[in-house]
Amino acid sequence: MIAYLVKRLVQGIAVMLVISALGFAIQSHLGDPLRDLVGQSLGQDAQQQLRQDLGLDDPYWAQYVRFLGRVMQGDLGTSLFFDEPALQVILKKLPATLELVFAATVIIVLLSVPLGVYTAIRPHAILSRVIMGLSVLGISTPVFLTAILMISVFSVGYGWLPAFGRGDAVPVWGYWETNFASLDGLSHILLPSVALAAIMLPMFIRLIRAEMLEVLQSDYVKYARAKGLHPLRIYYVHALKNTLMPVITLGGVQIGTMVAYTILTETVFQWPGMGFMFLEAVNRADTPLIVAYLIVVGLIFVLTNTLVDLIYALVNPTVKLARMGA
Incomplete structure (x- = not known):
């Protein structure tokens, strides 16, 4: 290892x-x-x-x-617009982006696993057909259009949720402020996180469904059924564990990708994160800030992919043994 x-x-x-x-x-x-x-x-x-x-x-x-x-040495230049170190500007914006990505990831995990498993074990059910049809629609819809539609319905139409800004973010430590410590902060992060999750959620549902269908045809699942194990144990313990391997692979890459995708989501919702900051830096030709953003996002990708490989060893011990011998 x-x-x-x-x-x-x-x-x-x-x-x-x-x-x-x-x-x-x-x-x-x-x-x-x-x-x-x-x-x-x-x-x-x-x-x-x-x-x-x-x-x-x-x-x-x-x-x-x-x-x-x-x-x-941590010197990524000085922002021309903010007139302060570019890394410091990014660190101030980073918590907002990470919280948005975290909230979107939670939504994806909570919805994709049960929906993907259900569509695999009940492939001909009406609800499964509806879910798969909506997943095709979700994959085909750009994130900015999803965000605009959500604002039109839930903010402008019904006035249930705020349409822009971060709201009442509670200071935690240093530059870190959280939306999860107040109702106003939660209400502000809900629409952006759902819009961001809508990019990846259909993909994960379809991937889990496809992998689950393949695993359910394997010999060890048939043997588990022959032993009389409860169907839920078969689906969520034996089958799902092997289904998650490719899902973890895609998930690690896509979580890093969501950091980049926040550019559109943060712009529509005026969310004060790194994506919105980057777009403003491009408009202002703030070259040091643009370069600093690329380096920080690249580092996030590298760390995320490394962490995913380490999670492999926890999910499947055979991967750990194989790599230790490599």
Whole structure:
């Protein structure tokens, strides 16, 4: 297991190096750092001297090494708009995004597992046909359209839930504020989380159904039925455990993807998270903040995928043994 963790650590570092190289390329081509610092207030001679002092005339690889060194020290540049460290700006917005993704993940897990299992064990039932039909509709509907429809119905039409903002977020620690500690915060996070969950929920229902149908035809399930085990034990203990392996694989990737998908959801609901911040940074050409966002999101992807592989060992011990011997 230790050898596998070291291997994944090396792979993660390689991925982050690629992401940092892409971020540096974006930073180098989206604007002139010298102009961002001083504008047009200096003469040509002074600008040239400052350019040499900052090392902007150095070879590309030398500039990248300096950039990588600053990144490893947590220095992702200074936001041009906020005039404060870009990493600090992201850390202020990160809790809102993580809470939104967490709420959407809870909704996906609570609904996809029972609905996927039901449609597998009752494939010809009317309710199963309705669920599968709605899942096709859900996959085909863009998230921004789902969000707009929800606002039109539940906020504008009936006035049940707020349409924008984070509401009364309760301070917890440092930059962290939570929506789960107040009714107003819960009411504000409900619509955005449902809209975000609507992207992945149909996919998970269909995946669980397909895997469950295959597992139910296996010999050990037939043997469990022949032994007279209770159907619920067969479905939710023996069959579901093996069904979850590919679901965990997809889930780990998609949870990381949801962090990126929050751009549209947060924009529609004016949710003050990283996605909304990134879109504003693009509109303002805030290059350091854009690059910092890409690096942080890339790190979230790497950590999420590594965590999913570790969960494999808990769900299926044979995976753990195989990897320890790798």
